[in-house]
Amino acid sequence: MANPSFETCPDFDGPAYANICDDIRRATGQTQEEVIVRLTQSWTDGHNERVDEWNQNREQEAAQQEAEAEKEKVEAEKKKPKMNGFDEASSVGDSIAPRPSQYAIQKLNNFDYVELGNDMGIPMGICGDTPTHTHQKPTPTCSTGDKYTASLTLLIGSHLREI
Secondary structure, eight states, X not given: OOOXXXXXXXXXXXXXXXXXXXXXXXXXXXXXXXXXXXXXXXXXXXXXXXXXXXXHHHHHHHHHHHHHHHHHHHHHHHHSOOOOOOOTTOOOOSSOOOOOOHHHHHHHHTTOOOOOSGGGTOOHHHHSOOTTOSSOOOOOOOOOOSSSOOOOOOOXXXXXXXX
16 A cells, blocks of 8 residues: 555546536535535545554554564573673682693593693693702602592692792
């Protein structure tokens, strides 16, 4: 349906409507001007109804589109990852806890032989034979206990030289 706001009132005084106007004038006994005024008024009333209906349909469509957009926004918000709360009073440590490599963890889980050294992610400055260390050379030990309980203990030097 086209927008009825752009419709123009027909010229009821023109030759296209002359026969209709003559029939109405003869049937009602009104003058030509009164018939044209009544036809124009009837067309205007119908036009206003069509424009109102058009506007209501556009408002309903706009409301429906807005509801769909809001629904899509809510769905997108559900899918979006949420951040945890931020605590301004918390502080971040200044050291990083050492983490063994995945290779070493897998070897330990399988109770395989693990040779400690530089390839396990332990810097040579910590376990190496450098004479500048002020601590004793660490003694790596590993105990597995009996077959029902397994425990692993790695003893590595706890003192590092200060830089």
